[in-house]
Amino acid sequence: MKKLVSLLLALCLLLTVAGAMAAEDGKITIWTWDPNFNIKSMQIAKELYAKINPDVEIVIEEVLSEDIETRVTTAATSNTIDTLPDIMLCQDNSFQKMVMFYPEVYANLTGKYDYEGFPAGKLAYSTVDGQNHGIPFDAGTVVATYRTDILEQAGYTIADLTDIDWDRFIEIGKDVKAKTGLPMLTGQAGSIDMVLIMMQSCGASMFNEDGSVNFVNNEACKMVLEYYKTMCELGVFAEVNSWDAYCGTLANGSCVGTINGCWILGTVMAVPEYAGKWALTNMPKLPGVEGATHYSNNGGSSWALVNGTDIDLALDFMKMYRNVEFYNEILPTTSAIGTWAGAKEAPNYAADNEYYGAPIFATIVEYTAHVPANQTGAYYYDARGALGTAVTNYMLGGDLMSELQAAEDETNFNMGF
Amino acid sequence: MTNTTPARKKHRFWTMERKQSAAGWAFLAPASILIFIFSFWPMFQALLISFKTGKPTALKYAEPLWRNYQYMLKDKVFQQSIGNTFTYLIIQVPIMLVLAIIFASLLNNRDLKFRGLFRTCIFLPCATGLVAYSMIFRTMFELDGMINGILLNLNLINERINWLNNPNTAKAVIILGLIWRWTGYNMVFFLSGMQGIEYSIYEAARIDGANQFQQLIKITIPLLKPIILVTGIMSTNGTLQLFDESMNLTKGGPANTTITMSHYIYNKMFVGAPNFGYAAAMSFVILIMVAILSAIETKVGDKR
Numbered sequence: 001m002k003k004l005v006s007l008l009l010a011l012c013l014l015l016t017v018a019g020a021m022a023a024e025d026g027k028i029t030i031w032t033w034d035p036n037f038n039i040k041s042m043q044i045a046k047e048l049y050a051k052i053n054p055d056v057e058i059v060i061e062e063v064l065s066e067d068i069e070t071r072v073t074t075a076a077t078s079n080t081i082d083t084l085p086d087i088m089l090c091q092d093n094s095f096q097k098m099v100m101f102y103p104e105v106y107a108n109l110t111g112k113y114d115y116e117g118f119p120a121g122k123l124a125y126s127t128v129d130g131q132n133h134g135i136p137f138d139a140g141t142v143v144a145t146y147r148t149d150i151l152e153q154a155g156y157t158i159a160d161l162t163d164i165d166w167d168r169f170i171e172i173g174k175d176v177k178a179k180t181g182l183p184m185l186t187g188q189a190g191s192i193d194m195v196l197i198m199m200q201s202c203g204a205s206m207f208n209e210d211g212s213v214n215f216v217n218n219e220a221c222k223m224v225l226e227y228y229k230t231m232c233e234l235g236v237f238a239e240v241n242s243w244d245a246y247c248g249t250l251a252n253g254s255c256v257g258t259i260n261g262c263w264i265l266g267t268v269m270a271v272p273e274y275a276g277k278w279a280l281t282n283m284p285k286l287p288g289v290e291g292a293t294h295y296s297n298n299g300g301s302s303w304a305l306v307n308g309t310d311i312d313l314a315l316d317f318m319k320m321y322r323n324v325e326f327y328n329e330i331l332p333t334t335s336a337i338g339t340w341a342g343a344k345e346a347p348n349y350a351a352d353n354e355y356y357g358a359p360i361f362a363t364i365v366e367y368t369a370h371v372p373a374n375q376t377g378a379y380y381y382d383a384r385g386a387l388g389t390a391v392t393n394y395m396l397g398g399d400l401m402s403e404l405q406a407a408e409d410e411t412n413f414n415m416g417f
Numbered sequence: 418m419t420n421t422t423p424a425r426k427k428h429r430f431w432t433m434e435r436k437q438s439a440a441g442w443a444f445l446a447p448a449s450i451l452i453f454i455f456s457f458w459p460m461f462q463a464l465l466i467s468f469k470t471g472k473p474t475a476l477k478y479a480e481p482l483w484r485n486y487q488y489m490l491k492d493k494v495f496q497q498s499i500g501n502t503f504t505y506l507i508i509q510v511p512i513m514l515v516l517a518i519i520f521a522s523l524l525n526n527r528d529l530k531f532r533g534l535f536r537t538c539i540f541l542p543c544a545t546g547l548v549a550y551s552m553i554f555r556t557m558f559e560l561d562g563m564i565n566g567i568l569l570n571l572n573l574i575n576e577r578i579n580w581l582n583n584p585n586t587a588k589a590v591i592i593l594g595l596i597w598r599w600t601g602y603n604m605v606f607f608l609s610g611m612q613g614i615e616y617s618i619y620e621a622a623r624i625d626g627a628n629q630f631q632q633l634i635k636i637t638i639p640l641l642k643p644i645i646l647v648t649g650i651m652s653t654n655g656t657l658q659l660f661d662e663s664m665n666l667t668k669g670g671p672a673n674t675t676i677t678m679s680h681y682i683y684n685k686m687f688v689g690a691p692n693f694g695y696a697a698a699m700s701f702v703i704l705i706m707v708a709i710l711s712a713i714e715t716k717v718g719d720k721r
Contacts, residue, residue, distance in 0.1 A: 070687055077473050077693075101472055101691050189582050190670040241581040245559050254561070382689035389494075392672035396584075410494065414689060 028056060028314055029085035031063040036266060038089055038137065038301065041330045045320040048329070056313060065091055065301075069098065076102040084306045086314045089137065092125035092300045097378040099128045106133045107305040112315055114322060117341040121373045126302045133304060135318050138263060138336045140300030141368045142197050143360075144283045145268060146184075146257030154179040158279040163294060165287040166198075166227050173236030176256060184256045185231070186249040189239035192388045193298055197259060198224040201296035202289045203372035206383040206411075211375070213383055213411040215390070215404040220289055222400060227286070229395055259283050261298035262364050265335050269355040280360045282367060295370040300339075337364050379415050386410040467697035476694060485698035495699060497673055498681040501588070501663075505677070506656045509592045514648060516600050518641070521607035522633055527616075536608070540601040547598070551665035554594045555581065584674035587667050591675055594662055599655070603648045610644040611637060646718035650711045657707050678703055 032038045039060055046058045063071070068088050075084050084105065090098060099106045110132045115123060118136050126134025148158055154176040161172065173184040187194045199205060204220035207213055215221055231237035238255065240246050249255045250264075251271050257278075258264060268278060282294035303321070305314050320326045327338045328346030343349065344365055353360045390407035394400055431439075467485055469476040479485060489495055523529070524536055542550065557563045558580040565577045580586045614637065622632050638645070660679040663669055669676030669684075676684075678699065686696045 066687070073473065073687065073691060097690055102474065104474065190668070190672070239579075239582065241559055241579070242555060244556075245561075248561075378690050385684070385689065388670075389672040392670065396671070406493075413488075413491065414692075 026056065026310065026313065028058045028087065028310060028317055030058065030060045031068050031085045031088040032060065033062060033064050033068075033089065035062065037263065037334050037336060040334045041137070041336050044329045044333070045317070045326055048323065048326055049317055049320055053316070056317070058317070061085065063088075065089070065094075069094060072098060072102055072105055076105050081105055081306065081308060086306055086310050087318070088304055088306065089301050090126075090134065090304045092122075092140070092302055093376055093380050093384075095126045095134055095302060095304070096128055096376050097380060098304075099126070099133045100378045103128075105306060107307045107311055108133060109135065109305060109315075113318065117322070119339055119341070119368070121297075121371060122300070122302075122339045124373060125300070125376060126304070134302035135305075135321055136300075136302045136339045137321070138300055139339045139364070139368050140261035140263065140297045141337065141364050141371060142201070142259060142283055142296040142298055143262050143265070143280050143364060143367065144257065144259045145265070145278055145280045147253065147274065147277055148279045149277045150180055150182060150253075150256045151176070158281055161284075162281040164284050166284045167287055169284040170227075170231060170234065170236055173231065174234055177235050180256075182254065182256050183235055183238035185237045185258055186240055186246055186255045187237065188243055188246050189241055190388050190392050191243075192384065192391050193260065194237070195224055195228055195387070195391060196384070197283070197296045197298050198227070198286065200298075200372060200374050201283060201294070202286050202292035205375040206380070206387060207375040207377055209375065211377050213379070213408055213415065215387065215408040215411075216401070218404075220286065222404070223286060223289065225391060225394060225400060225404075228391070232395060261300065262337055263299060263335070265360070269335070275355050276357050278356055280356060280358065280363060291372065293370055293372060295367050295372070297371045297374065331361060335361075337361060337368070339368065379411065382414040383407075383411045386414075463697045464701060466693055467701050469694040470692075471694070473691050473693050479694065485695045486702075488695060489699065489702065494673055494676070495678070495681055498676045498678045501675060502657060502659060502677045504588060505592060505595065505659060506653060509595045510649070510652045510656060512592075513596050513600050513652065514603060514645065516596065517603035517648070518607055518633075518638065518645075520600065520604045521611055522637055524604075524608060525611045539604055542598050542600075543602045545598070547661035548665050550594065550598055551662050554590060555666050558590050581667055582671050584671060587671060587675045591662050591666055594666060595656070595659075599652070603652065606644050606648050607641060610641045614640050642718060646714060649714050649718065653710050653714065654707050657703055657710070 030042055032042055034040075039062060042060050046060065049056070049058065068090070072084065072088075075081050081104065108131045110130075113132070113135060115132065122136045122139070123132060123134075126132060126136070144161065146158060146161060151157060151161075156172060156176065161169070164172075169184070176182065176184060185194070196206075199218075199220055202220050204218060204224075206215070206218075206221075228237070232239060238249070240249060247267050250258055250268055253274070258268075269275075283296060285294050286292040303318065305311055305318070321338070322340060322342065324342055324346050327340065327343035328348045330336050330338075331346065331348045337343075344362075349361045349365060350359060351361075352358060386407040389410070390398075390403040393406075394403045466476060468478055468482045470479040470484065471477045481487075520539055524532055524539075529535070559565075560577050560579050564580070565574070568574045569577065578586065580590055618636055619632055622636060627635065658679050659677040660683065663675055663677040663680040664683070667675040669680055682696045682699050682703075685692050685699070
């Protein structure tokens with residue numbers, strides 16, 4: 001009896017080991033994280049691909065983005081790349097870091113994939129030393145979206161918030177706060193999404209073009225922080241402590257609106273009772289700054305292919321991301337806006353969105369074309385963490401210049417290794 | 418010992434002693450080998466990594482060797498994380514141990530009804546996952562969370578307090594969470610220690626006119642000294658390696674004022690640009706701290 005049990009255990013162990021190997025087996029494994037968004041998109045791609053190549057087995061597994069990065073780290077350092085899937089999604093902001101530190105994991109797709117029609121700004125996120133390692137998925141184009149019913153109570157319309165600057169926005173925000181008691185915007189404290197969105201809207205970023213960190217001499221950055229602090233002090237912008245709480249403020253109507261990457265629309269539209277009460281427009285711009293626009297980017301992700309596995313098969317499958325029918329299918333169910341220019345031809349892009357009662361996707365594609373480019377690099381999250389600390393200290397009463405100096409020193413310290 | 422015992426039969430290799438010691442070694446070997454392979458060898462490897470620098474897949478020895486350790490002296494965030502961790506240690510561990518002794522002596526009273534129920538209630542937090550309770554504490558202390566709601570309804574505060582966005586209250590919430598989570602765990606040690614104390618000692622003390630408090634101070638605590646020592650060392654050790662609460666409850670914020678050493682090490686490995694050598698070096702500094710603190714506690718507590 002005992003022998004039988006141990007035999008069975010050994011067999012189980014063997015089978016698990018065999019199951020974990022994602023070697024060249026004619027099967028495509030995909031890691032991605034959001035069931036309503038990128039997982040759903042891949043499922044649609046899988047269904048469409050089955051019509052072209054029905055013999056291929058495609059497995060989609062839900063793995064959080066932080067977990068994907070951790071697993072890449074462990075697989076690369078322990079020389080077990082074959083435990084990774086064939087395709088995995090990567091945040092645009094981490095992409096260069098991951099490729100620079102684990103070049104053996106990420107397949108170089110330059111010359112292997114047709115990049116015609118993808119915007120240069122998007123491709124830059126996954127390009128290292130001129131070599132492209134990613135296939136763009138969704139755009140993080142920033143939209144400003146507000147509850148028109150609340151605006152109406154305060155005597156404003158969506159037109160009053162279109163093509164304005166931040167001074168005017170704060171004026172309106174103060175008035176709305178006085179009349180309704182609600183903040184215009186909410187955001188997660190310490191995560192500085194809003195600060196980076198505002199910086200990118202005028203073409204500024206945390207790094208210089210040569211990759212060195214740029215806080216102290218960054219006039220746009222200083223101006224953004226001053227506006228941000230003013231808005232928080234006036235109650236026009238309310239900081240909450242977690243992502244869930246931020247989503248909560250959108251769902252329970254405790255703020256007028258939000259300014260974020262267009263992927264936030266999935267959260268906004270998840271509340272059926274507010275259907276028809278939201279409107280979408282562009283974000284305010286920084287007054288008196290050269291190159292300031294009403295457009296920015298936050299988030300977005302690209303697909304990475306893993307070296308040495310079924311790469312040709314995976315590349316063939318990824319042709320779906322150059323397929324109008326695919327973009328047309330994913331839009332209504334996931335609201336994922338593709339960055340491929342051909343996607344605009346899809347009939348669903350021009351159609352009215354039921355929830356908003358307006359052709360919002362055509363508007364977003366229009367905004368995408370105006371977004372200024374951004375510098376990320378391998379130390380993006382180090383710089384972001386340091387800037388987050390500076391913002392929090394500044395909000396708690398610290399001196400702006402010395403906080404920025406501290407953030408620059410901290411980032412330089414991390415880059416100095 | 419073998420050389421002092423007279424060799425009775427020189428030609429026999431397997432003497433009684435040798436047989437016994439071989440059996441001892443045979444019993445010890447499997448566990449020792451496993452501990453060596455899975456615990457000591459990785460620790461040694463980590464020590465080597467702490468002297469290295471570069472990409473995680475192509476680590477090279479740093480120049481000079483102690484470069485990673487040198488960097489720590491300049492790393493303000495790491496120093497801040499040490500400060501935070503010691504704040505937790507100094508405030509939380511004494512409060513928790515005192516509470517645990519008080520609970521244990523209350524539950525040790527033979528006349529108390531529903532002892533089992535109370536014991537279960539106090540121990541129950543230890544059965545919850547660290548991440549789960551951290552998330553629940555975060556939700557409770559949100560701006561529109563339960564705690565603010567209760568305090569507002571009781572008219573104890575006029576407006577909502579943003580607990581997790583203020584350095585002092587955020588630290589207080591973490592300490593509160595730690596006390597809630599670990600008091601019951603330590604109480605169980607004290608309780609089992611107290612059950613080993615002869616009941617007649619208390620009876621004698623009562624005849625001599627000692628009250629409850631005097632019994633606790635004069636009898637229970639002196640006799641529990643070895644257990645207080647063990648729980649003290651375990652709590653010190655655990656607090657220095659604190660990770661889950663910092664990661665999930667406050668995310669180290671606001672502005673790194675609640676970040677712990679382990680959380681900072683994690684950030685250096687997995688959040689920013691990966692720096693294995695530096696992270697390993699910081700881990701070794703924690704190891705040395707734990708060793709020193711445990712040594713001091715043993716020295717102070719063990720006066721036999």
